[in-house]
Amino acid sequence: MKIPEFQSIFNELRNWLLGKGLADNELIYSYFFIGLAGVTLFLFITIFITRQVFIGAVKGAKTKSNWQTALFEFRVFRAFALIFGAYIIYNAVPFVFIDFKNWLYYALIFAKIYIVLAVMFAINAFLNALVSIMEASRKYADKPIRSYKQVAKIVFYIVGFVMILSIILNESPLYIFGGFGAVTAVFILVFRDPILGFVASVQMSAIDLVRVGDWITVEKYGADGEVTEINLTTIKVRNWDKTITIVPSYAIVSESFKNWRAMEESEGRRIKRHINIKISSIKFCDEELITRLQSIDFLKDYLKETQLQIAKFNAENAVNPNNLVNGKHMTNIGTFRVYAEKYLESNPHINTDLTFMVRQLQATENGLPIEIYVFSKEKALKKFEEVAADIFDHLLAAVPYFDLEIFQSPSGSDMRGFVGRGNDYGV
Numbered sequence: 379m380k381i382p383e384f385q386s387i388f389n390e391l392r393n394w395l396l397g398k399g400l401a402d403n404e405l406i407y408s409y410f411f412i413g414l415a416g417v418t419l420f421l422f423i424t425i426f427i428t429r430q431v432f433i434g435a436v437k438g439a440k441t442k443s444n445w446q447t448a449l450f451e452f453r454v455f456r457a458f459a460l461i462f463g464a465y466i467i468y469n470a471v472p473f474v475f476i477d478f479k480n481w482l483y484y485a486l487i488f489a490k491i492y493i494v495l496a497v498m499f500a501i502n503a504f505l506n507a508l509v510s511i512m513e514a515s516r517k518y519a520d521k522p523i524r525s526y527k528q529v530a531k532i533v534f535y536i537v538g539f540v541m542i543l544s545i546i547l548n549e550s551p552l553y554i555f556g557g558f559g560a561v562t563a564v565f566i567l568v569f570r571d572p573i574l575g576f577v578a579s580v581q582m583s584a585i586d587l588v589r590v591g592d593w594i595t596v597e598k599y600g601a602d603g604e605v606t607e608i609n610l611t612t613i614k615v616r617n618w619d620k621t622i623t624i625v626p627s628y629a630i631v632s633e634s635f636k637n638w639r640a641m642e643e644s645e646g647r648r649i650k651r652h653i654n655i656k657i658s659s660i661k662f663c664d665e666e667l668i669t670r671l672q673s674i675d676f677l678k679d680y681l682k683e684t685q686l687q688i689a690k691f692n693a694e695n696a697v698n699p700n701n702l703v704n705g706k707h708m709t710n711i712g713t714f715r716v717y718a719e720k721y722l723e724s725n726p727h728i729n730t731d732l733t734f735m736v737r738q739l740q741a742t743e744n745g746l747p748i749e750i751y752v753f754s755k756e757k758a759l760k761k762f763e764e765v766a767a768d769i770f771d772h773l774l775a776a777v778p779y780f781d782l783e784i785f786q787s788p789s790g791s792d793m794r795g796f797v798g799r800g801n802d803y804g805v
Contacts, residue, residue: 388413388473406477417470421463428459457496457503464489464496490545498538505530528610529576574628575611581631588613588630593638599625618759646729646753649766653773654745655711659783663708667781671713674779676720684708710780711738715748717780718773722752727765729753745785 391413395405468489475482509527544551582588588605594615595602603617613625629635641647663671668685671677688706691697697705718736722728732753739747750773754765777784 388476391416410474410477413470413474417466417474421466424466425456425459425463428462429455454500454503454507457500460496461493461500464493468493487545491542494538494541494545498534501534502531526579528572529579532572532610571611571626571628575609575626578627578631579608579610582608582627588637589639593642595636595638596623596625596629596633597635598633599623599629601625642757644732646732646755647757647762648733649750649752649754649762649769651766651770652739652747652749653770653777654747654785655714655777656745656783656785657741659781660709660711660746661781662702663710663713664702667710668708671780674717676717676724677713680716680720681708681713710782711746711748714777714780714782717776718748718750721772721776722750722769725765725769727755729755744787 392405392409395408395412468486471485471489472482475485505527540551588594588608590605590608592605593603594605596615601615601617601623603615603623605613606616607614609627611627613627613630615623615625617623668681672681685708688708692699692705695705699705715736715738719734722734722736723730728734729752733751734753735751737749737751739749741747750769754762756762756765774784
Protein backbone atom coordinates (compact mmCIF):
# COMPACT_ATOMS: atom_id res chain seq x y z
CA MET A 379 0.00 0.00 0.00
CA LYS A 380 1.33 3.43 -0.94
CA ILE A 381 1.65 6.45 1.32
CA PRO A 382 -1.13 8.50 -0.45
CA GLU A 383 -3.63 5.75 0.33
CA PHE A 384 -2.58 5.77 3.98
CA GLN A 385 -2.96 9.54 3.99
CA SER A 386 -6.50 9.43 2.62
CA ILE A 387 -7.52 6.74 5.12
CA PHE A 388 -6.22 8.69 8.12
CA ASN A 389 -7.73 11.92 6.78
CA GLU A 390 -11.10 10.20 6.60
CA LEU A 391 -10.59 8.98 10.18
CA ARG A 392 -9.83 12.52 11.44
CA ASN A 393 -12.79 14.03 9.58
CA TRP A 394 -15.09 11.37 11.01
CA LEU A 395 -13.89 12.13 14.54
CA LEU A 396 -14.28 15.87 13.96
CA GLY A 397 -17.86 15.21 12.95
CA LYS A 398 -18.45 13.68 16.38
CA GLY A 399 -17.77 17.05 17.98
CA LEU A 400 -14.88 15.85 20.17
CA ALA A 401 -12.70 18.25 22.10
CA ASP A 402 -9.08 18.75 21.08
CA ASN A 403 -7.57 16.27 23.61
CA GLU A 404 -10.33 13.75 23.01
CA LEU A 405 -9.84 14.08 19.26
CA ILE A 406 -6.06 13.62 19.51
CA TYR A 407 -6.18 10.50 21.72
CA SER A 408 -9.17 8.98 19.95
CA TYR A 409 -7.41 9.44 16.60
CA PHE A 410 -4.21 7.89 18.02
CA PHE A 411 -5.76 4.80 19.63
CA ILE A 412 -8.20 4.08 16.81
CA GLY A 413 -5.45 4.53 14.24
CA LEU A 414 -3.08 2.33 16.23
CA ALA A 415 -5.71 -0.41 16.65
CA GLY A 416 -6.64 -0.19 12.97
CA VAL A 417 -3.03 -0.46 11.81
CA THR A 418 -2.44 -3.41 14.14
CA LEU A 419 -5.50 -5.24 12.86
CA PHE A 420 -4.60 -4.45 9.26
CA LEU A 421 -1.06 -5.65 9.95
CA PHE A 422 -2.16 -9.09 11.17
CA ILE A 423 -4.64 -9.49 8.33
CA THR A 424 -1.99 -8.56 5.75
CA ILE A 425 0.55 -10.98 7.23
CA PHE A 426 -2.04 -13.77 7.31
CA ILE A 427 -3.16 -13.19 3.70
CA THR A 428 0.43 -12.92 2.46
CA ARG A 429 1.35 -16.24 4.12
CA GLN A 430 -1.71 -17.93 2.66
CA VAL A 431 -0.89 -16.67 -0.83
CA PHE A 432 2.67 -18.01 -0.61
CA ILE A 433 1.54 -21.31 0.87
CA GLY A 434 -1.23 -21.71 -1.70
CA ALA A 435 1.19 -21.07 -4.56
CA VAL A 436 3.62 -23.72 -3.29
CA LYS A 437 0.92 -26.28 -2.48
CA GLY A 438 -0.55 -25.76 -5.92
CA ALA A 439 2.65 -26.95 -7.59
CA LYS A 440 2.10 -30.12 -9.59
CA THR A 441 5.18 -31.90 -8.27
CA LYS A 442 6.38 -32.17 -4.68
CA SER A 443 10.07 -31.79 -3.94
CA ASN A 444 12.58 -31.19 -1.17
CA TRP A 445 12.45 -27.41 -1.55
CA GLN A 446 8.72 -27.36 -0.78
CA THR A 447 9.29 -29.36 2.40
CA ALA A 448 12.18 -27.12 3.43
CA LEU A 449 10.19 -23.91 2.85
CA PHE A 450 7.42 -25.16 5.13
CA GLU A 451 9.77 -26.64 7.73
CA PHE A 452 11.73 -23.41 8.24
CA ARG A 453 8.66 -21.12 7.97
CA VAL A 454 10.08 -19.09 5.13
CA PHE A 455 6.63 -17.80 4.17
CA ARG A 456 6.00 -16.38 7.62
CA ALA A 457 9.41 -14.71 7.54
CA PHE A 458 8.76 -12.98 4.22
CA ALA A 459 5.24 -12.01 5.30
CA LEU A 460 6.79 -10.11 8.22
CA ILE A 461 8.60 -7.89 5.71
CA PHE A 462 5.23 -6.75 4.36
CA GLY A 463 4.17 -6.08 7.94
CA ALA A 464 7.28 -4.02 8.54
CA TYR A 465 6.52 -2.00 5.40
CA ILE A 466 3.01 -1.28 6.67
CA ILE A 467 4.26 -0.16 10.08
CA TYR A 468 6.87 2.15 8.58
CA ASN A 469 4.30 3.84 6.32
CA ALA A 470 1.62 4.08 9.01
CA VAL A 471 3.77 5.48 11.85
CA PRO A 472 3.93 9.10 10.54
CA PHE A 473 0.12 9.27 10.42
CA VAL A 474 -0.57 7.49 13.72
CA PHE A 475 1.89 9.70 15.66
CA ILE A 476 1.17 12.92 13.75
CA ASP A 477 -0.01 14.64 16.93
CA PHE A 478 2.90 13.35 19.05
CA LYS A 479 6.01 14.85 17.55
CA ASN A 480 8.28 13.68 20.37
CA TRP A 481 7.03 10.10 20.08
CA LEU A 482 7.16 10.16 16.30
CA TYR A 483 10.97 10.29 16.27
CA TYR A 484 11.28 7.15 18.40
CA ALA A 485 8.43 5.40 16.60
CA LEU A 486 10.19 5.90 13.26
CA ILE A 487 13.41 4.50 14.74
CA PHE A 488 11.46 1.47 15.99
CA ALA A 489 9.83 1.01 12.57
CA LYS A 490 13.18 1.15 10.77
CA ILE A 491 14.75 -1.33 13.22
CA TYR A 492 11.77 -3.63 12.77
CA ILE A 493 12.29 -3.57 9.00
CA VAL A 494 15.95 -4.52 9.42
CA LEU A 495 15.07 -7.33 11.86
CA ALA A 496 12.32 -8.63 9.56
CA VAL A 497 14.72 -8.75 6.61
CA MET A 498 17.36 -10.52 8.75
CA PHE A 499 14.77 -13.01 9.97
CA ALA A 500 13.65 -13.72 6.40
CA ILE A 501 17.22 -14.16 5.17
CA ASN A 502 17.99 -16.49 8.09
CA ALA A 503 14.94 -18.66 7.34
CA PHE A 504 15.76 -18.74 3.64
CA LEU A 505 19.38 -19.74 4.30
CA ASN A 506 18.25 -22.56 6.62
CA ALA A 507 15.87 -23.85 3.95
CA LEU A 508 18.49 -23.52 1.21
CA VAL A 509 21.07 -25.46 3.24
CA SER A 510 18.52 -28.17 4.01
CA ILE A 511 17.74 -28.51 0.30
CA MET A 512 21.42 -28.64 -0.67
CA GLU A 513 22.26 -31.21 2.02
CA ALA A 514 19.49 -33.44 0.69
CA SER A 515 21.07 -33.29 -2.76
CA ARG A 516 23.74 -35.86 -3.64
CA LYS A 517 25.64 -33.18 -5.51
CA TYR A 518 26.35 -31.24 -2.30
CA ALA A 519 26.16 -34.06 0.25
CA ASP A 520 29.93 -34.14 0.79
CA LYS A 521 30.46 -30.35 0.83
CA PRO A 522 30.84 -28.22 4.00
CA ILE A 523 27.57 -26.38 3.30
CA ARG A 524 26.97 -25.57 6.96
CA SER A 525 30.27 -23.71 7.11
CA TYR A 526 29.24 -21.45 4.26
CA LYS A 527 25.83 -20.91 5.85
CA GLN A 528 27.42 -19.84 9.12
CA VAL A 529 29.76 -17.43 7.34
CA ALA A 530 26.84 -15.94 5.42
CA LYS A 531 24.88 -15.54 8.65
CA ILE A 532 27.78 -13.83 10.37
CA VAL A 533 28.08 -11.39 7.46
CA PHE A 534 24.33 -10.64 7.51
CA TYR A 535 24.31 -10.28 11.29
CA ILE A 536 27.19 -7.82 11.14
CA VAL A 537 25.51 -5.83 8.37
CA GLY A 538 22.21 -5.89 10.30
CA PHE A 539 23.91 -4.78 13.50
CA VAL A 540 25.59 -1.89 11.66
CA MET A 541 22.27 -0.88 10.08
CA ILE A 542 20.50 -0.87 13.47
CA LEU A 543 23.37 1.05 15.05
CA SER A 544 23.30 3.62 12.25
CA ILE A 545 19.53 4.05 12.73
CA ILE A 546 19.90 4.59 16.48
CA LEU A 547 22.85 7.00 16.10
CA ASN A 548 21.32 8.65 13.02
CA GLU A 549 24.59 8.18 11.15
CA SER A 550 25.42 6.73 7.75
CA PRO A 551 26.20 2.97 7.74
CA LEU A 552 29.44 3.84 5.94
CA TYR A 553 30.44 5.93 8.94
CA ILE A 554 29.82 2.98 11.25
CA PHE A 555 31.77 0.62 8.97
CA GLY A 556 34.61 3.12 8.92
CA GLY A 557 34.76 2.98 12.71
CA PHE A 558 35.33 -0.76 12.55
CA GLY A 559 38.90 -0.13 11.50
CA ALA A 560 39.70 0.93 15.05
CA VAL A 561 38.43 -2.34 16.51
CA THR A 562 39.80 -4.71 13.88
CA ALA A 563 42.30 -6.23 16.32
CA VAL A 564 39.56 -6.91 18.86
CA PHE A 565 37.30 -8.28 16.14
CA ILE A 566 39.98 -10.70 14.96
CA LEU A 567 40.65 -11.79 18.54
CA VAL A 568 36.98 -12.40 19.29
CA PHE A 569 36.26 -14.15 15.99
CA ARG A 570 39.59 -15.98 15.71
CA ASP A 571 38.06 -19.47 15.55
CA PRO A 572 35.34 -18.57 13.02
CA ILE A 573 37.92 -16.85 10.79
CA LEU A 574 40.35 -19.77 10.97
CA GLY A 575 37.47 -22.19 10.52
CA PHE A 576 36.18 -20.37 7.46
CA VAL A 577 39.62 -20.33 5.84
CA ALA A 578 40.03 -24.03 6.67
CA SER A 579 36.59 -24.82 5.22
CA VAL A 580 37.48 -23.07 1.96
CA GLN A 581 40.77 -24.98 1.78
CA MET A 582 39.10 -28.30 2.59
CA SER A 583 36.52 -27.72 -0.12
CA ALA A 584 39.05 -26.44 -2.68
CA ILE A 585 41.46 -29.37 -2.36
CA ASP A 586 38.83 -31.91 -1.27
CA LEU A 587 40.46 -32.82 2.03
CA VAL A 588 37.41 -33.96 3.97
CA ARG A 589 33.82 -34.68 3.05
CA VAL A 590 30.78 -35.61 5.08
CA GLY A 591 30.81 -39.42 5.23
CA ASP A 592 34.61 -39.78 5.14
CA TRP A 593 36.37 -42.03 7.62
CA ILE A 594 39.14 -39.99 9.23
CA THR A 595 41.64 -40.57 12.03
CA VAL A 596 42.98 -37.60 14.02
CA GLU A 597 45.15 -39.10 16.73
CA LYS A 598 45.74 -35.82 18.58
CA TYR A 599 42.02 -35.44 19.27
CA GLY A 600 41.23 -39.15 19.65
CA ALA A 601 38.99 -39.11 16.58
CA ASP A 602 38.60 -42.31 14.56
CA GLY A 603 35.33 -42.63 12.71
CA GLU A 604 32.92 -41.11 10.20
CA VAL A 605 32.54 -37.37 9.58
CA THR A 606 28.88 -36.55 10.20
CA GLU A 607 28.95 -32.76 10.11
CA ILE A 608 31.27 -30.00 8.91
CA ASN A 609 30.58 -26.62 10.52
CA LEU A 610 32.35 -23.28 10.38
CA THR A 611 34.64 -23.92 13.36
CA THR A 612 34.31 -27.66 14.02
CA ILE A 613 34.08 -31.06 12.40
CA LYS A 614 31.91 -33.65 14.14
CA VAL A 615 33.22 -37.23 14.00
CA ARG A 616 31.19 -40.24 15.12
CA ASN A 617 33.80 -42.71 16.34
CA TRP A 618 33.39 -46.43 15.81
CA ASP A 619 32.62 -46.86 19.52
CA LYS A 620 29.63 -44.52 18.94
CA THR A 621 31.17 -41.63 20.85
CA ILE A 622 31.37 -38.15 19.31
CA THR A 623 34.62 -36.21 18.89
CA ILE A 624 34.69 -32.54 17.92
CA VAL A 625 37.76 -31.56 15.90
CA PRO A 626 38.58 -27.89 15.12
CA SER A 627 38.29 -27.22 11.38
CA TYR A 628 41.66 -25.50 11.19
CA ALA A 629 43.33 -28.58 12.77
CA ILE A 630 42.53 -30.58 9.62
CA VAL A 631 44.52 -28.10 7.52
CA SER A 632 47.33 -27.28 9.95
CA GLU A 633 47.96 -30.69 11.52
CA SER A 634 48.37 -34.29 10.44
CA PHE A 635 45.36 -36.56 10.03
CA LYS A 636 44.48 -39.68 8.07
CA ASN A 637 41.60 -39.87 5.59
CA TRP A 638 40.60 -43.42 4.61
CA ARG A 639 38.51 -42.35 1.62
CA ALA A 640 41.18 -43.34 -0.93
CA MET A 641 41.25 -46.85 0.56
CA GLU A 642 37.46 -47.11 0.42
CA GLU A 643 37.46 -45.98 -3.21
CA SER A 644 40.32 -48.31 -4.17
CA GLU A 645 40.14 -52.00 -5.05
CA GLY A 646 41.36 -53.31 -1.71
CA ARG A 647 42.19 -52.67 1.93
CA ARG A 648 45.67 -53.49 3.16
CA ILE A 649 46.44 -56.37 5.51
CA LYS A 650 49.87 -55.78 7.04
CA ARG A 651 50.51 -58.12 9.97
CA HIS A 652 53.27 -60.53 10.92
CA ILE A 653 53.99 -63.76 12.76
CA ASN A 654 57.09 -63.99 14.96
CA ILE A 655 58.93 -67.27 14.35
CA LYS A 656 61.21 -68.65 17.03
CA ILE A 657 64.69 -68.46 15.49
CA SER A 658 65.95 -71.65 17.13
CA SER A 659 63.26 -73.63 15.24
CA ILE A 660 64.59 -72.58 11.82
CA LYS A 661 66.51 -75.37 10.04
CA PHE A 662 67.27 -77.04 6.72
CA CYS A 663 64.64 -79.44 5.45
CA ASP A 664 65.67 -83.07 5.89
CA GLU A 665 64.21 -85.97 3.92
CA GLU A 666 61.64 -86.76 6.58
CA LEU A 667 60.31 -83.20 6.62
CA ILE A 668 60.25 -82.99 2.82
CA THR A 669 58.31 -86.24 2.64
CA ARG A 670 55.73 -84.90 5.06
CA LEU A 671 55.44 -81.59 3.22
CA GLN A 672 54.84 -83.33 -0.11
CA SER A 673 51.40 -84.28 1.15
CA ILE A 674 50.44 -80.57 1.17
CA ASP A 675 48.66 -79.76 -2.10
CA PHE A 676 49.98 -76.20 -2.36
CA LEU A 677 53.59 -77.41 -2.13
CA LYS A 678 53.65 -80.49 -4.39
CA ASP A 679 54.78 -78.78 -7.57
CA TYR A 680 57.08 -76.36 -5.74
CA LEU A 681 58.90 -79.14 -3.85
CA LYS A 682 59.29 -81.28 -6.94
CA GLU A 683 60.68 -78.45 -9.06
CA THR A 684 62.92 -77.09 -6.30
CA GLN A 685 64.38 -80.50 -5.49
CA LEU A 686 65.35 -81.00 -9.12
CA GLN A 687 67.03 -77.58 -9.27
CA ILE A 688 68.91 -78.21 -6.01
CA ALA A 689 70.04 -81.69 -7.08
CA LYS A 690 71.27 -80.33 -10.42
CA PHE A 691 73.18 -77.47 -8.79
CA ASN A 692 74.82 -79.68 -6.16
CA ALA A 693 75.81 -82.27 -8.74
CA GLU A 694 77.32 -79.71 -11.09
CA ASN A 695 79.32 -78.17 -8.24
CA ALA A 696 80.35 -81.48 -6.63
CA VAL A 697 78.86 -80.47 -3.30
CA ASN A 698 79.74 -82.65 -0.29
CA PRO A 699 76.34 -84.13 0.72
CA ASN A 700 77.47 -85.04 4.24
CA ASN A 701 76.85 -81.53 5.53
CA LEU A 702 73.67 -79.61 4.72
CA VAL A 703 75.53 -76.32 4.98
CA ASN A 704 77.28 -77.22 1.72
CA GLY A 705 75.53 -76.32 -1.51
CA LYS A 706 71.85 -75.52 -1.78
CA HIS A 707 69.09 -76.89 0.44
CA MET A 708 65.56 -75.92 1.31
CA THR A 709 64.78 -74.44 4.71
CA ASN A 710 61.57 -74.86 6.66
CA ILE A 711 61.16 -71.08 6.98
CA GLY A 712 61.56 -70.55 3.22
CA THR A 713 59.14 -73.36 2.45
CA PHE A 714 56.65 -71.86 4.89
CA ARG A 715 56.87 -68.50 3.09
CA VAL A 716 56.13 -70.21 -0.21
CA TYR A 717 53.21 -72.05 1.36
CA ALA A 718 51.80 -68.79 2.73
CA GLU A 719 52.02 -67.20 -0.74
CA LYS A 720 50.28 -70.15 -2.39
CA TYR A 721 47.59 -70.15 0.27
CA LEU A 722 46.95 -66.41 -0.11
CA GLU A 723 46.85 -66.69 -3.90
CA SER A 724 44.04 -69.23 -3.56
CA ASN A 725 42.04 -67.02 -1.20
CA PRO A 726 39.15 -65.45 -3.18
CA HIS A 727 39.04 -62.45 -0.80
CA ILE A 728 42.59 -61.34 -1.66
CA ASN A 729 43.23 -58.97 -4.57
CA THR A 730 46.40 -60.30 -6.18
CA ASP A 731 46.50 -57.40 -8.67
CA LEU A 732 47.62 -55.06 -5.88
CA THR A 733 50.82 -55.32 -3.82
CA PHE A 734 51.16 -58.97 -2.78
CA MET A 735 54.06 -60.41 -0.80
CA VAL A 736 55.08 -62.55 2.13
CA ARG A 737 58.40 -61.25 3.42
CA GLN A 738 60.91 -61.48 6.24
CA LEU A 739 61.51 -58.48 8.45
CA GLN A 740 64.56 -57.71 10.55
CA ALA A 741 65.07 -60.37 13.23
CA THR A 742 64.59 -59.06 16.76
CA GLU A 743 64.72 -60.37 20.32
CA ASN A 744 61.15 -61.53 19.68
CA GLY A 745 62.10 -63.80 16.81
CA LEU A 746 62.00 -63.55 13.02
CA PRO A 747 58.88 -61.70 11.76
CA ILE A 748 57.19 -63.16 8.67
CA GLU A 749 54.97 -60.38 7.38
CA ILE A 750 51.85 -60.77 5.29
CA TYR A 751 51.46 -57.71 3.04
CA VAL A 752 48.38 -58.10 0.85
CA PHE A 753 45.10 -56.33 0.04
CA SER A 754 41.68 -57.62 0.93
CA LYS A 755 38.80 -57.16 -1.50
CA GLU A 756 36.56 -56.73 1.52
CA LYS A 757 36.88 -53.14 2.80
CA ALA A 758 34.03 -52.91 5.32
CA LEU A 759 35.47 -53.18 8.83
CA LYS A 760 33.67 -56.33 9.96
CA LYS A 761 34.24 -58.31 6.76
CA PHE A 762 37.84 -57.08 6.53
CA GLU A 763 38.65 -58.24 10.06
CA GLU A 764 37.02 -61.60 9.36
CA VAL A 765 39.19 -62.12 6.26
CA ALA A 766 42.37 -61.15 8.14
CA ALA A 767 41.49 -63.34 11.11
CA ASP A 768 40.79 -66.36 8.87
CA ILE A 769 44.17 -65.97 7.18
CA PHE A 770 46.14 -65.83 10.40
CA ASP A 771 44.05 -68.55 12.04
CA HIS A 772 45.16 -70.84 9.24
CA LEU A 773 48.80 -69.76 9.08
CA LEU A 774 49.29 -69.97 12.84
CA ALA A 775 47.85 -73.47 12.83
CA ALA A 776 50.05 -74.44 9.85
CA VAL A 777 53.36 -73.32 11.41
CA PRO A 778 54.02 -76.58 13.40
CA TYR A 779 53.74 -78.67 10.20
CA PHE A 780 57.01 -77.04 9.08
CA ASP A 781 58.78 -77.88 12.35
CA LEU A 782 58.64 -74.20 13.20
CA GLU A 783 57.57 -72.59 16.45
CA ILE A 784 55.81 -69.34 17.21
CA PHE A 785 57.83 -67.07 19.46
CA GLN A 786 56.07 -66.30 22.72
CA SER A 787 57.49 -64.62 25.80
CA PRO A 788 57.47 -66.92 28.84
CA SER A 789 54.43 -66.51 31.05
CA GLY A 790 54.14 -66.96 34.80
CA SER A 791 53.08 -70.60 34.41
CA ASP A 792 56.10 -71.27 32.16
CA MET A 793 58.44 -69.92 34.82
CA ARG A 794 56.76 -71.95 37.53
CA GLY A 795 57.09 -75.05 35.37
CA PHE A 796 60.78 -74.32 34.81
CA VAL A 797 61.36 -73.90 38.54
CA GLY A 798 59.44 -77.11 39.24
CA ARG A 799 61.56 -79.08 36.78
CA GLY A 800 64.69 -77.59 38.38
CA ASN A 801 63.59 -78.80 41.79
CA ASP A 802 63.03 -82.30 40.39
CA TYR A 803 66.66 -82.35 39.33
CA GLY A 804 67.82 -80.95 42.67
CA VAL A 805 68.69 -77.53 41.22
